[in-house]
Amino acid sequence: MFFKYPQDFKERELAPGILLRLVWGERVMLSHVTLQPHSTVPTHSHPHEQTGMVLEGELDMTVGGQTCRCRKGDAFTIPGGVEHSASSGEVGATVLDTFSPPREDYM
Amino acid sequence: MFFKYPQDFKERELAPGILLRLVWGERVMLSHVTLQPHSTVPTHSHPHEQTGMVLEGELDMTVGGQTCRCRKGDAFTIPGGVEHSASSGEVGATVLDTFSPPREDYM
Numbered sequence: 490m491f492f493k494y495p496q497d498f499k500e501r502e503l504a505p506g507i508l509l510r511l512v513w514g515e516r517v518m519l520s521h522v523t524l525q526p527h528s529t530v531p532t533h534s535h536p537h538e539q540t541g542m543v544l545e546g547e548l549d550m551t552v553g554g555q556t557c558r559c560r561k562g563d564a565f566t567i568p569g570g571v572e573h574s575a576s577s578g579e580v581g582a583t584v585l586d587t588f589s590p591p592r593e594d595y596m
Numbered sequence: 597m598f599f600k601y602p603q604d605f606k607e608r609e610l611a612p613g614i615l616l617r618l619v620w621g622e623r624v625m626l627s628h629v630t631l632q633p634h635s636t637v638p639t640h641s642h643p644h645e646q647t648g649m650v651l652e653g654e655l656d657m658t659v660g661g662q663t664c665r666c667r668k669g670d671a672f673t674i675p676g677g678v679e680h681s682a683s684s685g686e687v688g689a690t691v692l693d694t695f696s697p698p699r700e701d702y703m
Contacts, residue, residue, distance in 0.1 A: 491659040491678070493671040514673035516645045516696040517624055521669075538623045542692060544651060552598040562628075564600040566621035571598070585649060587694050589623040 501595060504530060506577075511595050518591035522584040524548060524577040532574040537588040539567040546582035550575045608702060611637055613684075618702050625698035629691040631655060631684040639681040644695040646674040653689035657682045 498510040498521070506528035510521040524530075524546075532551075542564040550557045552565060552573040559565065559582075567573050588595075605617040605628070613635035617628040631637075631653070639658070649671040657664045659672060659680040666672065666689075674680050695702075 491662050491672055491674060492657070492664040492666065493673065495669045498671070512647075512649075512671045512673070514645050514647045515675065517647045517673075517694050519647055519649060519671060519694070521649065538621050540619075540621045540624045540626060540694075542619075542626060542628065544692075550599075555598050557599040559599065562602045564605070564619045564626060565598055566600065566619075566624075567598060568622065585651075585692055587624050587626070587647075589696050 499596070504528065509595070513591040513596070516589055516591070518588040518595065520586040520588065520595070522586055524575070524582045524584070526577055526579055526581045528581070529576040530574055532572050534570055534572045535592065536569040537590060537592055538569050539586055539588055541565055541584050541586035544583040544585055546577065546580045548575050548577045548582040548584070606703070611635065616702070620698040620703070623696055625695040625702065627693040627695065627702070629693055631682070631689045631691070633684055633686055633688045635688070636683040637681055639679050641677055641679045642699065643676040644697060644699055645676050646693055646695055648672060648691050648693035651690040651692055653684065653687045655682050655684045655689040655691070
């Protein structure tokens with residue numbers, strides 16, 4: 490019960506070309522996000538803190554009016570309630586996001 | 597202030613051959629862990645929930661008496677207070693851990 494394998498993750502298509510693979514504990518939800526090239530997460534916000542790191546590729550992120558061409562190894566923290574969006578370019582991206590508390594709407 | 601770049605991460609050598617690169621928000625600390633081959637995290641526990649995913653390589657983890665030869669894409673959740681340990685073999689491993697709440701002793 491402590492170990493979670495890929496076949497056990499819950500999958501969710503967030504938007505066209507954007508696949509979430511979800512696993513969670515009591516306090517943190519991991520969301521392994523694959524963005525195909527030229528995919529967009531529209532501007533939105535949620536009360537959950539979101540912290541994450543780019544694992545592969547690159548994507549443009551806008552958080553609370555700040556922008557980043559984020560690449561492998563770059564990280565971010567989005568406090569609850571702060572508007573954010575993201576879009577990938579030619580190469581796509583893989584991101585490991587966390588939500589705390591876990592997002593009930595993704596369970 | 598929302599974006600965190602690798603040169604801004606706090607680094608900590610957890611044990612010989614094991615480097616943590618840390619970044620955190622209010623609720624979640626990310627710990628990007630690089631284990632050189634044949635490195636060991638001795639058995640320990642902490643009150644913080646620890647959830648993470650193997651990014652590269654493989655490692656043997658023991659959590660609450662359960663064991664896993666964990667490989668890229670495998671995930672785990674360690675509730676607060678549960679004893680755990682890890683060791684890498686020939687190939688080493690990279691893991692993205694999360695702690696919630698953030699570990700004050702790593703700040």
